[in-house]
Amino acid sequence: MDVTGVDTTGAGETVLTDDGVRLWAARTGGDAGEPVILCxxxxxxxxxxxxxxALLPGNPAYRWDQRGPGRSQRSGPYSTDRPVADLEAxxxxxxxxxxxxxxxxWGARPALAYAPAHPARVGGLNYVSGxxxxxxxTWHPAHKEAFHRRLGERPGRRERRQELRERGDGRTDAEDREYAVLQWSVDFTDHDRAEAHAEAMATPxxxxxxxxxxxxxxxxxxPSATHGLRERCAxxxxxxxxxxxxxxxxEDDIRPRWSVDSLEKALPDVTRTTPAGAGHLPWTEDPEGFRAAVGAFPGGVRHRWGSR
Structure with missing residues (x-):
């Protein structure tokens, strides 16, 4: 970590934002097809x-850490608007x-906001698990209920999470990582592999x-957080x-999928696909289905798992 708060150990490049914050970004993939920026x-x-x-079929892929966490500079301001400007950077x-x-x-939200702000720059938007x-x-109470229900499906997880939660700022770095792994494990449907998947997310x-x-x-x-989004989509x-x-x-994401219905109705050119047996990270639990659907979009035949 250098003096500006940027992690310099990861392979990638430094992107300078319009207000001088340094972001980490990296290019992977091939040279075929339209470039994809992931949020x-x-x-x-x-x-x-x-x-x-890695599942994109040869497209150049650009990944980046939003300002504040990871390998980017730990510097605000932090707001719902800043990632849109930083994505443009x-x-x-x-x-x-x-x-x-x-x-x-969460990254689906700034991506969605970027599209109507810069439509000439966007060939298509993949809105994944938003x-x-x-x-x-309207949806958070249902999410909270589903979170605690799934967390309690394996003995001891709910109690250990609560113990770590109560320690708050007193958690060690290792305990903070453990707390995150417990949180993220509920995003997978396979009980036997959920924590291993969450461990992979937490590494590095x-x-x-x-x-x-x-x-x-x-x-x-x-209440004003989504003000104007419906109009911009329209x-x-x-x-x-x-x-x-x-x-x-x-299909098994603990965030209620009906929360996305109004977005689907507001968009003029939309395809929706629901992978069965997959949670919040569908590429992990159905990689081939994810490759087929996302890799063929936009343009060409849009493969689906079982579209609505």
Missing amino acids: HGGPGLWDTLEEPA VRRHFGLERVTLLGHS TGIDDDS WFGVNYACDAAIGAELKR ALRVPVLRVPVLIVDG
């Missing part, structure tokens, strides 16, 4: 999308004229930026602004 989940986390990037840094976006979980455009209060471990998570989380709880009906969207929902 990871969080907030307060780092890029964990190396696996889905990544595009400009690599000199990409037109891109496909793949946003996962939570839609309605107020978070950069530490959660709780200040970033809290700042953006508080903003997302406000604006994509104008032919010159039209951006095709693929919505990917894991």
Whole structure:
């Protein structure tokens, strides 16, 4: 870690944002097809999308750590708008004229906001495991209930999480990682492999930026957080602004998938696919299905697992 807070040990490049913050970004993949920029989940986390990037069929893939966590500079401001501007900085840094976006979980939100803001730059949007455009209060109680139910399906996990939670800032770095692994394990449907999958997500471990998570989380709880998103999605009906969207929902994601229904209705050019037996990270539990659906989008035949 250098004096600016940027991790210099990871392979990649430094992207300078419009307000001088340094972001980590890396290019992988081949040279065939439209470049894809991937936006990871969080907030307060780092890029964990190396696996889905590798499933793209030869496309150049660009991954980056949002400001605050991971290998990027630990510097705000932290808000729902900043990742949109920072995504534009990544595009400009690599000199990409037109891109496909793949946003996962929280990262689906800035990707969705970027598309109507820069429609000429976006060839398509893969909206993976997002939570839609309605107020978070409409779906979060159902998510919380499902989280605790799945966490309690294996003995001792709920109790250990609560113990670590109560330690708060007193957790060691190792305990903080353990706490995250317990949290993330519920995002997988296979009980026998869930914690191994979550361990892979936590490797390498950069530490959660709780200040970033809290700042953006508080903003997302406000009723105004999604204000204008519905209108901006509807604006994509104008032919010159039209951006095709693929919505990917894991059938067993603990975030209720009906939360995305209003987004689907608001978009003019949308395909929705629901992989059976997959949770919040569908590429992990159905890699071939994910490759077929996302790799063929946009354009060409859009393969589906069992579309609605």
